[in-house]
Amino acid sequence: MGFQETHRSQQQTLSRPALIAGQGLFHGIDVKVRLCPADPGTGIVFRRVDLKDRPQVAAHVDNVKSAARRTVLASRSGAIVETVEHLMAALAGLQVDNCLIEIDSIEVPAVDGSSMPFCEAILAAGLSQQLTPRMRLSVAESQGVNDRAGEQWIEVIPACHGNTTIDYRLDYGPEAVIASQSFSVELTPEAFLRDIAAARTFVLQDEISALQQMGFGRHLTGRDLVVFDADGSVVDNKLRWQDEPVRHKILDCIGDLALSGCVFVGRVVARRSGHKLNHVMAKTLSTIDVCGALLERAA
Numbered sequence: 001m002g003f004q005e006t007h008r009s010q011q012q013t014l015s016r017p018a019l020i021a022g023q024g025l026f027h028g029i030d031v032k033v034r035l036c037p038a039d040p041g042t043g044i045v046f047r048r049v050d051l052k053d054r055p056q057v058a059a060h061v062d063n064v065k066s067a068a069r070r071t072v073l074a075s076r077s078g079a080i081v082e083t084v085e086h087l088m089a090a091l092a093g094l095q096v097d098n099c100l101i102e103i104d105s106i107e108v109p110a111v112d113g114s115s116m117p118f119c120e121a122i123l124a125a126g127l128s129q130q131l132t133p134r135m136r137l138s139v140a141e142s143q144g145v146n147d148r149a150g151e152q153w154i155e156v157i158p159a160c161h162g163n164t165t166i167d168y169r170l171d172y173g174p175e176a177v178i179a180s181q182s183f184s185v186e187l188t189p190e191a192f193l194r195d196i197a198a199a200r201t202f203v204l205q206d207e208i209s210a211l212q213q214m215g216f217g218r219h220l221t222g223r224d225l226v227v228f229d230a231d232g233s234v235v236d237n238k239l240r241w242q243d244e245p246v247r248h249k250i251l252d253c254i255g256d257l258a259l260s261g262c263v264f265v266g267r268v269v270a271r272r273s274g275h276k277l278n279h280v281m282a283k284t285l286s287t288i289d290v291c292g293a294l295l296e297r298a299a
């Protein structure tokens with residue numbers, strides 16, 4: 001892919017627009033997104049170009065709307081963009097700070113269920129450094145959240161070095177269809193592309209009928225995402241890695257934490273954390289003040 005390791009200290013945007021088309025994961029509606037260059041300090045902003053007045057929806061945790069199994073954003077004016085997490089992960093993974101995403105329907109294309117097609121489109125368009133420095137937030141005190149049962153949690157703890165890592169343990173219990181698995185990654189664009197970006201959405205066969213009865217994903221087959229049968233085999237598809245599920249959970253985590261609006265330095269330790277807990281952590285990261293964390297310029 002010709003991506004070279006560099007140590008970036010400036011904000012980045014795309015060099016020119018990148019186009020991606022497809023169907024949304026949950027609703028199956030045909031949709032086109034155009035990732036456009038944006039000024040320093042813009043952050044990631046969606047624009048619903050199919051709606052009157054082309055309303056914008058900032059990709060920020062304050063705009064997260066509660067939804068099952070995906071990340072949905074809604075502006076105060078009611079403009080909605082659904083299933084943003086895999087595109088958000090691609091942008092965060094490649095360290096794109098500023099991007100205006102024009103979208104002509106309600107839901108981001110599912111592509112192949114991973115972030116890789118978004119990454120390829122972004123890299124084909126090219127990245128440009130901007131004159132404004134990227135600010136990184138070094139977490140100075142551990143911050144953690146968990147579910148009521150204590151089975152799921154996510155914590156961000158201070159990093160020994162100036163790096164950000166994610167350690168994730170996926171563990172649905174000894175009887176689970178998907179075996180427990182762990183993965184750890186240091187968040188650099190190179191590691192994201194190599195180890196995380198191609199990991200696809202997965203679902204259990206048993207869950208599909210319930211989701212389809214709710215009207216979601218009726219257009220999907222086993223070729224569109226990873227479906228685990230009750231015996232642990234994969235339906236009509238092959239895993240890209242044996243531990244593809246845990247890598248995808250990290251991908252979701254990267255996309256969701258990017259909604260904090262800050263580039264943080266710290267070690268993320270998570271167990272079974274899903275979108276809901278990720279959003280709580282993103283909110284926590286977005287509200288840490290300078291007493292709890294140190295604002296620093298990117299080295």
Ligand SMILES: [Zn+2]
Nearest residue numbers: 085201248252
């Ligand atoms: Zn996902």
